[in-house]
Amino acid sequence: MFEELSLHILDVAMNSIAAKARTVQIMVAEHARRDQLTIRIQDNGHGMDTATLQRVLADLTTAKRSRKKNIGLGLALLRQTAEMCDGKFEVRSAPRMGTTVTASMRLSHVDRPPLGDLNATILALCAANPAVDVQLHYLTDTEHFHFSSKEPAEKKVASPEGLRGEEKTKYEPGRTQEVESESAAAGCLA
Amino acid sequence: MNLEELKKLKVKAQRQVALREGNKKYRVVVSMGTSGIAAGAREVMKTMLDEIEKRGLEDIEVRVTGEVGLEDIEPVVRVEEASGEKTTYARLDAEKAKKIVAEHLEKGKKVDNLAVGKEKKPE
16 A cells, blocks of 8 residues: 555556656645545546456566566556545556546545655656656646646746746747646546 | 756757667666566666766666566666676665666675676677
8 A cells, every 4th residue: 555645646656657658647635625635537548458458457466578577556546546445447458549537536634645745756757758758737626736747848048037937927829739638637626 | 847847858858869879788677577667667768878877987888678577576676788798686776776876886896695596798
């Protein structure tokens, strides 16, 4: 059992990187008004067929063929945490269509683990594969924070002021994919 | 977790990206599978990154990998040298991680009491 939700996120997102995803989108929505916390990890990796999906959702199984030991607890652990905190857990996946893992829980639930060090999680994911674009959307009732690991690489010569300037709280309409995921998130929470 | 903290992330991630460029003297690979994470691999990695930065070591690359098959002795970190020599350190925590940075990565001296397995000498 992980003590922090950010460790769950790291664990699940490592699967995305193993699945050769080019983009991993992590959404954390903390809605105090609805008393709900939602975590979504969405990737464009190679995905899973129905049989594999059934298998990884069962406890103590893994889709990693190279493993002799029964590891592959990651999703089962997150499901356990979500269900323990009056939440829901869902995995959607199809071959070549990527995978989306969504876990929700009651924000005020006494057993809900703290979010923990989300920064360390993102740094670890950036270190896992520099070519992968790790994106983080952190939403609260009033604020929205967006981070993409591709941004600093492109704007490496930017001045500190420039870096601060790009920390925007509004998203641009040009970024269709992100906007879609945002509205999907909002729809799910509504 | 607050937004201010998250904003600092950008600067850190940028540094991470910068560290990956060019030939490095050492490559540090942290095992970050489920078992590693549960044992504290993320804190070990973070401590090493902070310590490397604090000491101003520049020719070191820190990478992360999945399960390495050493579940019972996690957290596991492998230090690879440019010569091809590899050292595996096991059962780490933040203090031990600092020691590895100070001894192995800065001074080039292996920390024998933390290392496991046989040394892999280059052919």
